Amino acid sequence: MEWEVLPIPLFVVVSIILNSIIAIAGVLPSAFLTALNVQLLGFGPGVAVSIVGEAVGAVLSFILYRQALHRYTSPDGKRLRRLREAEGVEAWFLVLGLRLLPFVPSGLVTLSAAFSRMSLPSFAVASTIGKVPALLIEALAVTAVLTVASGWQLVLVAVLAVLYAVWRLSQRSGEKI
Numbered sequence: 001m002e003w004e005v006l007p008i009p010l011f012v013v014v015s016i017i018l019n020s021i022i023a024i025a026g027v028l029p030s031a032f033l034t035a036l037n038v039q040l041l042g043f044g045p046g047v048a049v050s051i052v053g054e055a056v057g058a059v060l061s062f063i064l065y066r067q068a069l070h071r072y073t074s075p076d077g078k079r080l081r082r083l084r085e086a087e088g089v090e091a092w093f094l095v096l097g098l099r100l101l102p103f104v105p106s107g108l109v110t111l112s113a114a115f116s117r118m119s120l121p122s123f124a125v126a127s128t129i130g131k132v133p134a135l136l137i138e139a140l141a142v143t144a145v146l147t148v149a150s151g152w153q154l155v156l157v158a159v160l161a162v163l164y165a166v167w168r169l170s171q172r173s174g175e176k177i
Helices: 008-025 031-041 043-072 081-085 088-100 106-115 120-147 150-172
Strands: none
Touching: 008 031, 008 043, 008 106, 031 043, 031 120, 043 106, 043 120, 088 106, 088 120, 106 120
16 A cells, blocks of 8 residues: 555654554554554554554553552552562563463453562563464454454454444343353
């Protein structure tokens, strides 16, 4: 596609900044940004920029969450004691494992790690390694959707919307699917 919003170097910087903001917010999905990166930069470079953006965002949010937790929580509280006591290899594998699970929100993983005794470098490495498979799957899905004819894209969106509506309605009625 020949559409270019910004010069590529500036786009990369803006993408990393946006990824950081999304990570700090903790609840916003970054899939749309990965889609944009892959669409404008191509698969390999788009995924690479997304990985860097996710890593920078995770590190910044870890630092900010940890500062906020130390300021606003009691260090001797009983809540999340097991998590706060995690350190070393245990904490590293905890973060890695949670990052590999596709439906665990990134903000929750970062917040959990900030509660632990895990060091920033350990968190950064485990978090980044764990994010790579999820970002690859996300980018492959985006690439597949973008290569499908636009009529099928609309059908796919409609099917997903119907499935989501059914799921939400079943949640409200108390049934579990």
